[in-house]
Amino acid sequence: MFKSLLGDNTHFLIPLYSHMSCYPEEHNKYPHRFRPPLSLNHTPISLVAVMRLKVVCQPPYKSTEEEDDESTTTKMSDQYATVQKGSLKLKGIGVVSAGKKKKKKDKETKRLEQQINTNRNEEEETKSGYIDKRTPAQIAFDKMQEKRQMERILNKAEKTHKRRVEVLVCRNYRGDVDMSEIEHFMPILMDREEEGNLSPILAHGGVRFMWIKHNNLYLVATSKKNACVSLVFSFLYKIIQVFSEYFKELEEESIRDNFVIIYELMDELMDFGYPQTTDSKILQEYITQEGHKLDTGGPRPPATVTNAVSWRSEGIKYRKNEVFLDVIESVNLLVSANGNVLRSEIVGSIKMRVFLSGMPELRLGLNDKVLFENTGRGKSKSVELEDTKFHQCVRLSRFENDRTISFIPPDGEFELMSYRLNTHVKPLIWIESVIEKHSHSRIEYMIKAKSQFKRRSTANNVEIHIPVPTDADSPKFKTTVGSVKWIPENSEVVWSIKSFPGGKEYLMRAHFGLPSVEAEDKEGKPPISVKFEIPYFTTSGIQVRYLKIIEKSGYQALPWVRYITQNGDYQLRTQ
Structure with missing residues (x-):
């Protein structure tokens, strides 16, 4: 079942916590990489939710007048926090419940009102002819101190804001975790954030929360079992990718406008806590955003869902068969103020755009160091790839045997592989x-x-x-x-x-x-x-030696290769 999500080649996945992750038998055979376990008993996801944090601000002070309204309606106060000529006005949007209740001032309220009265008295003295004998430097310094004081007051006022969690989408796949458990996530997250001890995994009782943040949304998965954390996080990122391809941008508005489709997608993405069909191209074949008339004699749902090659449909035809291959490398660099390179690495990826008819098999050859050493060409220019991650279409067993990248590609655009080189890089x-x-x-x-x-x-x-x-x-x-x-x-x-x-x-x-x-x-x-x-250039020196296209009809296809080097996290410190 994992084939549709990550295949059997998730080399890049690293267990974040040993007590939450499972180490399969292959880990002993290949200690340089990690694979998710083949047993489904170790990777159930109980619940997946998308939520946002809504801030409801309570005004830090109230009037001493009693609110004597017997109605049960709610009054909204809309005050504004601005600093104008030394006077303080606070803005917040708060909910004040009506009824016969007296609002007592707290110490903070009294102090804020005293500050306002003091500032007003200073303004009245200025208007009445008071002459300021301070120098321009003293005036500037006093204004700066006043600004900092106002910022401290506003920061304290912000702590009175109430943060309310709004769950936009929630799907309970297994039923072993109560839906109300998701409400405990945000308070725990806020407490950890204030303590400066944030973690990608949070716990409440026997429930584990694994979360990521995208724009202003929080995607949370829960589990009570011994879950493979690497696979859970990969699934959450896959949700972002699928939703983004459907709705262009994954944000609160797009979720509210597409509730029905989102729940359909979540039902197809996962079944009883296990990832199922996560290829957006396959999902778009039978989960559409446009209505159509039901035709009983029409075509059946796509067979690619149950095919061995689930990422590619049958019967694809193009008038002109072409393959575009982009080798993109990002350079991460950190240089000290003295000119010493503190950190450098190359993060690369090979992206493809495939427009081929039928079910072709592609074979890609690189100047891989291991391959050159095995074939007696150790002196040739080669590259030692690290942390290699392949698309699910790659036959990993063949790559391990003879370092040949053989695969039946998906139709259209996809990322074939990614790699990393932790090596000294000369600043470009x-x-x-x-x-x-x-x-x-x-x-x-x-x-x-x-x-x-x-x-x-x-x-x-x-x-x-x-x-x-x-x-x-x-x-x-x-x-x-x-x-x-x-x-x-x-x-x-x-x-x-x-x-x-x-x-x-x-x-x-x-x-x-x-x-x-x-x-x-x-x-x-x-x-x-x-x-x-930098086009037509790679920092690592990686090269595509050949790209063979094999299809039973024997048509000729045109392969195109392009190299690009770009900046990653490229920083130079100053004196």
Whole structure:
């Protein structure tokens, strides 16, 4: 049953907690990777829910007047929290129940009202002719202190907000976990978040909650059995993928507009706690978003659901048979302020777009180091792939025997495999920064960007994000190439270079004014981040040696291969 979800080749899955995961017999044979157990007794999911956190704000203070309304209606208070000329007004949306109840002030209420009265008295003194004898620096400092005080007050007021959980979709597959158990998830999550001890697995009694967050939604799976955590999380991410392909964006509005289809999908995705059909292309054949007239003589539901090759339908025909193969590598890099590389790795993937008729078999050959050593070509240029993950269509047994990637591909676009290389990577775009800060007046930047790849290659759409102080103003820029833009809401400068050839070096200078009283820098200096894309180039040196297409009709197909290197988490720290 797992074939439709992950196949028998989930090498990338790692057990998050040993007491929640199962180690199959294959783990001893292949210790470098982990597979979910073949026994279904170890992986039941009891309940899956999609929920959101709704914040209902209670006003931090109430009027001393009694509410003498005998009706049972509910009054909504709509007050606004703004700081205007030193006066404090608080905004919240709260539910105040009517009835003969006296509202007593607490200590926080009294303190807030005293602060408001004090600020109002200061405004009245100013209007009555009071002359402020403070220097401009003292006024700026007092305003900053007042702003921080207001922020502290507002932060305390936010703690009075009531957080209410709203379950949008919930499906109980096994019945061994009560539906009310899902209500315990969010309070536990909030408590852990306040303690700074968040975990992807939470517990309440004998129930385990495994959760992920997507946009403003929480996807939660529960289990009372010894569940394979890796498979549970993979299933939750698969739900996101399927829903996104159906509704474009997975968010609260799309869920509310498609309740019926979502429950149909959840019934097909899982049966009695075990993953079933999770291929969106197969699901779209019989779970449609458009109505149609019932035809008793029409075609039956697709046989691909029960076929051995469930990911591909029969009878596919194309006038022109083509295969497009993209090798995409992302470079993750972290460089210290002294210029030392602290972390570097390459995360790659091979994506395909298949437009082939019939049921073809494809064989893909790479310059794999293990293959070259086995065939006596150890001196040839090869790549040692790590943490390899394949699509379910790949015949894993054959890959283990002779390192040949053989498969019957799905129709259309899919990711064939992904890999990782934990190796030293030379920075493709090197950044040197000199920052001169003149006290209470200005700050100057000199940024030098140098491309350290071959001259025949060119980086496209390069963006260098340089952090600047939050209170900086009056920007001035000068650059040898490209354009520079200041984004004050992000406190950064973006230097954009459309085309950056290899072996080139460019310079950018920036000047900012600073206020006389500077804000305290408690969070440290953010690093410089770089975005880029280099076509026809791979950092690891991986190559597609051949792509053979075998089909019983013997037609000729055109294979196309493209290489792309792009940035991943690419950061360089500053002095």
